[in-house]
Amino acid sequence: MWIDTHCHLDAHEFADEQGVIAERAEQLGVSCIVIPAVERANFATVAALSQQQSTCRYALGIHPMYVPRALDEDLQALRDMLPTAMADPNFVAIGEIGLDFFLPQLCEEPMRSRQEYFYAEQLKIARDFGLPVLLHVRRSQDVILKYLRRIEVSGGIAHAFNGSFQQAETFVKLGFKLGFGGAMTFTRALQIRRMAAELPLEAIVLETDAPDISPAWLHPQRNSPEQLPQIGTVLAELRDMDIAEVARATTDNARAVMPRLAF
Numbered sequence: 001m002w003i004d005t006h007c008h009l010d011a012h013e014f015a016d017e018q019g020v021i022a023e024r025a026e027q028l029g030v031s032c033i034v035i036p037a038v039e040r041a042n043f044a045t046v047a048a049l050s051q052q053q054s055t056c057r058y059a060l061g062i063h064p065m066y067v068p069r070a071l072d073e074d075l076q077a078l079r080d081m082l083p084t085a086m087a088d089p090n091f092v093a094i095g096e097i098g099l100d101f102f103l104p105q106l107c108e109e110p111m112r113s114r115q116e117y118f119y120a121e122q123l124k125i126a127r128d129f130g131l132p133v134l135l136h137v138r139r140s141q142d143v144i145l146k147y148l149r150r151i152e153v154s155g156g157i158a159h160a161f162n163g164s165f166q167q168a169e170t171f172v173k174l175g176f177k178l179g180f181g182g183a184m185t186f187t188r189a190l191q192i193r194r195m196a197a198e199l200p201l202e203a204i205v206l207e208t209d210a211p212d213i214s215p216a217w218l219h220p221q222r223n224s225p226e227q228l229p230q231i232g233t234v235l236a237e238l239r240d241m242d243i244a245e246v247a248r249a250t251t252d253n254a255r256a257v258m259p260r261l262a263f
C-alpha cells in the first residue's frame with residue numbers, strides 16, 4: 001500500500017481521465033492520493049474530485065506561482081472556508097503554499113514580498129486550525145525555515161525536497177517530512193539520491209507531483225500517480241531495503257504528518 005502525498009490530479013493534463021487514473025493507481029497499490037489546491041479558483045475542484053474518488057483527499061491553499069494573480073481577499077476566503085472544510089474528512093492540510101525564488105518574475109520586488117506575505121498568512125491559518133502544511137520550496141529553503149520558526153504549525157511536508165542535509169535536519173526538527181519522487185529516479189541526481197538513501201526513513205514520504213516530475217523511465221511524458229509504486233521501488237533499492245517495508249514506513253509517515261488521513 002502506497003500514499004501519493006502530492007499529486008495535481010485536477011490539472012488539465014488529466015482532462016476527464018482522473019477517475020480511470022485513480023482507479024488504475026489503486027489497483028497498483030496506491031491507496032491514497034493527496035491533491036493540493038493551487039489557487040482559490042480550484043478549491044472547489046479538488047474538493048469535488050475527492051468526493052468522486054474514494055482514494056483522493058485534498059488540501060487548500062494558494063501556490064506561490066499563483067500569487068501574482070491572487071487577491072488579498074482570497075486569504076480571507078480560505079480562512080472562511082475552513083470551518084466547513086474541517087467537517088469534511090477528505091480535507092487533510094493547507095497547501096500548496098510556499099516560496100519560489102527560482103522564477104525571475106517571482107523573486108524580484110514587489111512579487112518577492114508578496115509571496116512572503118501569502119506564505120506567512122497561510123501559515124497562520126494552518127496554525128490557527130491545527131493543520132499541517134504542504135510546502136513548495138524552490139531556492140527558498142532558508143526563508144521558508146525562517147517563517148516556520150516564527151509561526152509554529154503542526155508540521156507538514158517539504159514537497160520535492162532538494163535542500164542540504166542540514167536543511168533536511170532542520171525541517172525534521174520542526175515536525176516536517178521530506179517529499180521524494182521522480183527526481184531520485186535519475187542516476188545523475190546524486191545529491192537527491194544520497195539523501196533518499198541516507199536520511200532517516202521516518203523523515204521520508206513519497207509523491208509523484210503528477211503531471212510534473214516524471215520518473216526517468218517515463219520522462220518527458222506526463223507523470224501519473226500510477227508511477228508511485230515504481231518510484232517507491234527505487235527508494236527501496238537506494239536504501240537496500242525490502243519494498244514492503246518502504247511502503248509501510250512511508251505510508252505510516254504520511255499518516256503521522258497528516259493525521260486526518262488516518263481516520
Ligand SMILES: [Zn+2]
Nearest residue numbers: 006036096209
Ligand atoms: Zn505541487
